[in-house]
Amino acid sequence: MITQTAPAPSALVPPTPAATRRRRRPDLFRTLSRVLIMLIVIVQVYPLAWLFLTSLRTEQDFATGDPFALPSSLTWENYAKAFETGDLGRNILNSFVVTMGANILIVLLGMMAAYAIQVLGFRLSRLVRGLFLIGIIVPVQIALVPLFIDYSAVNLLDTYQSMIIPLAGFSLPMSVYLFCSFYEYIPKETYEAASLDGAGPYRIFGLITLPLSLNTVVTVVLVNSIFIWNDFIFANTFVLSEELKTIPLGLQNYIGAMGKVDWTATFAAVCVTITPLLLVFLVLNKAMIQGLESGATKG
Amino acid sequence: MQTNRTLPARMLPNRSRTSVLVFLLPPLLLYGAAVLFPILQSLFLSFFSWNGISEMEFVGLDNYVRMFIADDIFWRAFLNALAYLAICLVLQLGGALVVASLLTSLTRGRELIKTLYLLPAVISTVAIAFLFVRIYSIEPVGLLNQLLHWIGLGSLERPWLSDVNTVLAAVSAPEGWRFTGLYMLIIYAALIAVPKDLEEAAVLDGAGRWTLFAKIRFPYIRPVWITTTIMATTYGLRGFDIPYLMTNGGPGQSSELLTTYMYKTAFTSTDFGYASTISVFIVIECLAAVGLILFLLKRKADA
Numbered sequence: 001m002i003t004q005t006a007p008a009p010s011a012l013v014p015p016t017p018a019a020t021r022r023r024r025r026p027d028l029f030r031t032l033s034r035v036l037i038m039l040i041v042i043v044q045v046y047p048l049a050w051l052f053l054t055s056l057r058t059e060q061d062f063a064t065g066d067p068f069a070l071p072s073s074l075t076w077e078n079y080a081k082a083f084e085t086g087d088l089g090r091n092i093l094n095s096f097v098v099t100m101g102a103n104i105l106i107v108l109l110g111m112m113a114a115y116a117i118q119v120l121g122f123r124l125s126r127l128v129r130g131l132f133l134i135g136i137i138v139p140v141q142i143a144l145v146p147l148f149i150d151y152s153a154v155n156l157l158d159t160y161q162s163m164i165i166p167l168a169g170f171s172l173p174m175s176v177y178l179f180c181s182f183y184e185y186i187p188k189e190t191y192e193a194a195s196l197d198g199a200g201p202y203r204i205f206g207l208i209t210l211p212l213s214l215n216t217v218v219t220v221v222l223v224n225s226i227f228i229w230n231d232f233i234f235a236n237t238f239v240l241s242e243e244l245k246t247i248p249l250g251l252q253n254y255i256g257a258m259g260k261v262d263w264t265a266t267f268a269a270v271c272v273t274i275t276p277l278l279l280v281f282l283v284l285n286k287a288m289i290q291g292l293e294s295g296a297t298k299g
Numbered sequence: 300m301q302t303n304r305t306l307p308a309r310m311l312p313n314r315s316r317t318s319v320l321v322f323l324l325p326p327l328l329l330y331g332a333a334v335l336f337p338i339l340q341s342l343f344l345s346f347f348s349w350n351g352i353s354e355m356e357f358v359g360l361d362n363y364v365r366m367f368i369a370d371d372i373f374w375r376a377f378l379n380a381l382a383y384l385a386i387c388l389v390l391q392l393g394g395a396l397v398v399a400s401l402l403t404s405l406t407r408g409r410e411l412i413k414t415l416y417l418l419p420a421v422i423s424t425v426a427i428a429f430l431f432v433r434i435y436s437i438e439p440v441g442l443l444n445q446l447l448h449w450i451g452l453g454s455l456e457r458p459w460l461s462d463v464n465t466v467l468a469a470v471s472a473p474e475g476w477r478f479t480g481l482y483m484l485i486i487y488a489a490l491i492a493v494p495k496d497l498e499e500a501a502v503l504d505g506a507g508r509w510t511l512f513a514k515i516r517f518p519y520i521r522p523v524w525i526t527t528t529i530m531a532t533t534y535g536l537r538g539f540d541i542p543y544l545m546t547n548g549g550p551g552q553s554s555e556l557l558t559t560y561m562y563k564t565a566f567t568s569t570d571f572g573y574a575s576t577i578s579v580f581i582v583i584e585c586l587a588a589v590g591l592i593l594f595l596l597k598r599k600a601d602a
Contacts, residue, residue: 029404029508030404033401033404033405034405036397036401037398037401037402037405037412040394040398040416041412041415041416043476044415044416044418044419044476044479044480045415045418047419047430047434047442048418048419048422048430050442051426051430054433062439063439064439066440066445067433067439067440067441067442067445068442068445068446105329109325109326109329110326112322112323112325112326113322113323113326113327115322116319116322116323117323120314120318120319120322122316122319122323128323128327131330131335132330134334134335134338135330135334136533137529137533137585137586137589138334138338138582138585138586139533139536139537139558139581139582139585140537141537141539141558141561141562141578141581142337142338142341142578142579142581142582143333143334143337143338143341144562144565144566144578145340145341145344145565145571145574145575145578146336146337146340146341146344146575147333147337148565148566149340149351149571150337150340165329165332165333166333166334168329168333169329169330169332169333169334170333170334172326172329172330172334173330176326200314200318201314201315201318201322202318202321205322226420226421229423230421230422230423230424232423232424232425232540232544233539233540237566247423247425248423248424248425249425251423251425251426251429252425252544254429263433266429267429270426270429270430273423273426274421274422274423274426277421278418278421278422281417281418281421282414285414285417286410289413289414289417289484292417292481292484292485293484293485293488
């Protein structure tokens with residue numbers, strides 16, 4: 001019975017063996033793959049949802065309840081406590097300063113290097129490109145001890161610059177490669193025409209290359225901001241004073257003496273600190289996703 | 300004309316040497332100060348014994364001898380780092396490939412799933428460490444233990460982070476979890492770029508899903524696969540934040556990685572010379588890994 005009904009719809013068109021085979025199997029496959037995708041998405045997203053729910057629980061509820069259960073009552077008290085315990089506003093501001101500073105350097109210097117390599121051209125340009133590759137492969141930890149020593153020699157420890165310099169330095173290669181691969185597509189004629197009008201390399205950079213690069217700038221900024229905003233290791237190594245602590249360091253203040261943690265308040269603090277980047281990500285996710293894709297294939 | 304041949308990239312007909320320097324020097328200065336010079340400095344320091352305060356003392360290859368022959372913790376950390384890398388690679392690349400392939404068969408909601416899947420990548424490692432400490436906890440019962448209890452595997456319930464047998468896997472999994480979305484995006488973008496007529500021709504020839512994947516799709520995305528493998532490997536080898544924050548290498552040395560060991564040697568024991576020796580090793584390890592990947596994957600492509 002079942003075998004009779006199955007091919008019936010395709011009886012209207014002359015059925016080829018391949019067509020019938022393809023028609024029945026993919027259904028099972030499709031369902032399975034949908035279920036699997038749903039499961040994996042839950043694994044990716046549920047912990048974050050749980051984080052947010054926990055930040056709305058009462059401490060009592062958190063300590064005793066089933067972790068999967070919905071909160072018995074919602075409270076914003078944890079958020080009040082979170083702002084009392086730490087200086088979240090300050091931390092967010094510091095993260096902004098560092099992210100902005102590093103991004104300005106990455107974009108500006110990345111464009112300049114790419115302009116020199118790709119547009120102006122010079123004999124050792126291949127070597128310079130190769131040098132930039134090192135920064136992509138080599139782990140950032142190599143720079144910690146030397147920079148710590150150098151910073152203390154020139155009094156840069158515990159400053160914004162101490163975080164901005166290595167963050168920008170290690171992100172620069174990707175930025176250079178992205179701008180280079182974009183500049184390849186600016187037609188030579190554009191430059192020739194400008195040259196005939198008497199524009200030198202500086203004016204051409206300012207009037208042609210720079211304005212054309214805006215899309216790539218967005219890509220570079222979005223991709224790098226994720227890493228810079230969340231940087232832990234440079235900040236943890238070079239910054240000591242409370243006034244300069246960025247978000248990742250500020251969050252650590254929530255671990256109290258003897259490792260005792262007020263978890264619900266901590267989760268509230270976590271929620272506050274991930275909100276800015278999360279909002280940017282959700283609003284600009286198309287651009288960001290595109291950036292991450294191109295960043296990898298070109299870098 | 301001749302100069303153009305030796306300088307293939309030059310697009311501007313007249314530019315002075317100074318202008319090249321004006322554009323090139325500032326980026327090289329930053330890059331040199333932040334990346335290149337510290338690498339050389341580490342290499343230099345690795346031949347010295349120095350605690351940052353007293354006179355530096357040249358010790359030749361002593362640090363290297365100590366690292367390779369006398370230091371059990373180093374070898375422990377090295378093996379742990381390889382296990383950490385393996386777990387990250389399986390979760391990130393394996394997970395990414397599976398999800399990306401499944402996603403191509405989906406007709407709706409692809410963008411939404413991409414966004415959701417990538418979500419953990421924008422969360423800071425400190426937040427993730429906090430989150431996973433709670434997921435693994437046993438008192439009060441965390442998500443993982445509760446889940447095991449529900450599906451009848453209650454015997455597996457344990458304090459994942461203080462059990463020496465599970466702690467390494469427990470600190471590796473969050474890193475894998477965090478970035479799998481990133482690699483999925485990249486692989487997905489490559490998969491949908493596989494020409495449709497190639498796939499259709501294969502299906503007409505009677506290729507099943509597996510053959511389609513193994514003979515058409517995968518060879519086509521191989522260059523991207525090489526890039527992502529290199530990315531995931533170098534990122535896995537530099538993994539630091541999550542183990543450092545969750546267990547600080549403990550209990551004992553059971554979740555110590557080379558990076559955490561190096562960090563503690565430098566900033567807890569203030570043994571800058573020996574810490575530099577370990578970081579030189581990490582760099583060489585990364586370069587060797589990249590070389591190995593290129594060698595293996597490129598050779599397979601030729602065969």
